[in-house]
Structures are given as structure tokens and as C-alpha cells.
Amino acid sequence: MSQSDSPVILSRTHAGVRTLTLNRPDKLNAANDALLLSLTAELRAADADAGVRVVVITGAGRGFCAGQDLGDVSGRDMTFTEHLNHTYNPLIRTIRGLGKPVITAVNGVAAGAGASLALSGDIRLWAQSASLIEVFSNIALVPDSGSTWLLPRLVGYHRAFALMALADRVRADDALKYGLCEEVLADEDFADAVQAYAERLATRPAHALKLTKQALNAAMTSTLDQALDLEAELQQLAGDHWEHEEGVTAFKAKRAPEFVRPEPA
Numbered sequence: 317m318s319q320s321d322s323p324v325i326l327s328r329t330h331a332g333v334r335t336l337t338l339n340r341p342d343k344l345n346a347a348n349d350a351l352l353l354s355l356t357a358e359l360r361a362a363d364a365d366a367g368v369r370v371v372v373i374t375g376a377g378r379g380f381c382a383g384q385d386l387g388d389v390s391g392r393d394m395t396f397t398e399h400l401n402h403t404y405n406p407l408i409r410t411i412r413g414l415g416k417p418v419i420t421a422v423n424g425v426a427a428g429a430g431a432s433l434a435l436s437g438d439i440r441l442w443a444q445s446a447s448l449i450e451v452f453s454n455i456a457l458v459p460d461s462g463s464t465w466l467l468p469r470l471v472g473y474h475r476a477f478a479l480m481a482l483a484d485r486v487r488a489d490d491a492l493k494y495g496l497c498e499e500v501l502a503d504e505d506f507a508d509a510v511q512a513y514a515e516r517l518a519t520r521p522a523h524a525l526k527l528t529k530q531a532l533n534a535a536m537t538s539t540l541d542q543a544l545d546l547e548a549e550l551q552q553l554a555g556d557h558w559e560h561e562e563g564v565t566a567f568k569a570k571r572a573p574e575f576v577r578p579e580p581a
């Protein structure tokens with residue numbers, strides 16, 4: 317099968333973990349419309365699938381995602397604004413709104429909108445050789461796909477501006493220091509280590525994590541008063557759920573809680 321015949325997104329599910337792999341390795345998984353629309357559709361399908369508890373997004377080959385495929389932009393019938401509204405923005409909104417944890421497993425270089433994608437996960441795991449470049453200014457564009465919103469919240473305005481203006485490459489050790497990732501893992505067994513991390517996350521209480529993600533997302537733009545009100549509302553939903561009863565019962569019985577139950581048919 318030639319690369320042009322291969323699916324642009326590979327999907328695999330194991331132990332409640334759905335791994336979506338960007339699959340244009342010859343171009344460092346640079347994004348065309350098919351890749352972006354297909355990734356968004358796969359994420360929505362994962363959200364609707366009761367057997368999926370965690371989603372991992374990663375890249376095939378030596379890159380994570382080199383951003384927009386620059387061979388695929390000339391002569392298109394969409395404006396930049398339409399293009400973003402059609403492809404990248406729904407993707408980032410879907411990740412941030414997904415009712416399940418999303419791990420971005422950054423296996424190699426993440427550039428441009430690929431950097432935004434790398435940052436957009438709930439958990440960001442990097443291989444030791446991974447790197448991130450806010451490359452947009454190299455082609456005199458504005459950072460998009462959420463980078464202008466997220467990066468300054470992670471590193472502050474000034475470092476964000478410097479990274480965007482100079483397009484310097486951030487390597488894994490600095491990424492960990494700056495808070496761009498949660499863990500740096502060895503290259504050799506990166507995929508296995510990501511799977512092990514994701515499987516551990518998949519044993520956690522899915523309903524409580526969904527509400528936690530909702531609360532944290534809202535808190536990114538809310539006041540303390542609003543956050544306190546939302547916590548009080550969501551805590552009721554969590555407290556009424558069987559997961560809470562199981563957690564308390566397990567604590568009293570001095571055993572590990574069992575948060576994974578077969579879904580009713």
C-alpha cells in the first residue's frame with residue numbers, strides 16, 4: 317500500500333485506551349484537510365464509545381505533526397479564516413470539550429498547528445527527542461489553533477512572545493521545566509510507556525474525571541466565585557454517582573476501588 321492509500325489516521329483500542337496515530341510520516345505528519353477532519357471525527361467517535369476511557373493522539377515515524385501541509389495550501393478555495401473554522405478550530409474544540417482525558421503523546425517534532433495540537437491534550441507526554449516550535453513567524457503567520465490562548469497561560473506572556481517571535485525549538489528538558497509537558501519518557505519504549513500511563517489513567521473514575529475536566533476548562537476563564545459555584549454544582553453530580561460510593565466503600569474496606577464496570581447492554 318503506498319502512503320497515499322494509507323489511512324491518514326490509524327486507530328487502535330486496547331484496555332480502554334484508543335490510540336489515534338497521525339499517519340503521514342514522510343511529511344512529519346503535516347496536516348491536510350483529510351487528516352484534520354478524520355482526526356476530529358475519530359475523537360467524536362471515541363467520545364461516544366463507552367468502551368473508550370482514554371484517548372491518545374500520537375504521530376507515526378519521527379515527527380508528531382509539522383503543522384499545516386504547506387504543499388496543500390496554494391490554490392485552495394477557502395480563505396485562511398474559513399480554513400481554520402473548517403478544520404483546526406473544530407479539532408481543538410473537540411479535544412478540549414471531549415468528556416474523556418486526551419493524552420498527546422509527542423513522539424517527535426511538533427511545529428506550527430502541530431505545536432498547538434501537542435499542547436492541547438489534558439496530559440502531554442513527550443519522548444526525550446521530541447521538540448516544539450512555534451514556527452508560524454517563519455512564514456509570517458500568526459500562531460493559531462489555540463496557541464495564543466494556551467501558551468501564555470503555561471509560560472506567561474513574555475516567554476510565549478519570545479518563542480513565537482523567534483520560532484526557537486524547545487527541547488524536552490526545557491518543555492518539562494516550562495510546563496509544556498507532564499513527563500519526558502525514553503525514546504526506546506515511548507509507545508509502551510505511553511500505553512502504560514494511559515491504562516493507569518483508564519482505571520481512574522471516568523465520570524469524576526469528566527466533571528473535573530469540565531470544571532478546570534471553565535476555571536481557565538472564570539472568577540473564583542464562578543469556580544466555587546460550579547464546583548458545588550458538579551460535586552453533587554459526582555457525589556450522586558456510583559463511583560463515589562465505590563470509592564468510599566473501598567476506602568473503608570481497605571481495598572483498591574474498582575472504577576471500571578461493564579456498561580449495561
Ligand code: LHQ
Nearest residue numbers: 342343344346382383384385386387399425427428429451
Ligand atoms: C513538510 C512540512 C509541512 C509539508 C515538513 N508541510 N511538508 C493554518 C491555516 C492555514 C494556513 C497555514 O497554516 C496554518 C497553521 C500552521 O501550521 S502554519 C505552520 C506550518 N508548518 C511549518 O511551517 C513547518 C515547516 N517545517 C519545518 O519547519 C521543518 O520541517 C521542521 C522544523 C518541522 C522539521 O525539520 P527537519 O527535522 O529538518 O525535517 P525536514 O524539514 O527535512 O522535513 C522532513 C520532510 O517533511 C521534508 O520532506 P522531504 O520530501 O524533503 O523529505 C519536508 O518538506 C516535509 N515537511 N514539514 N509543514
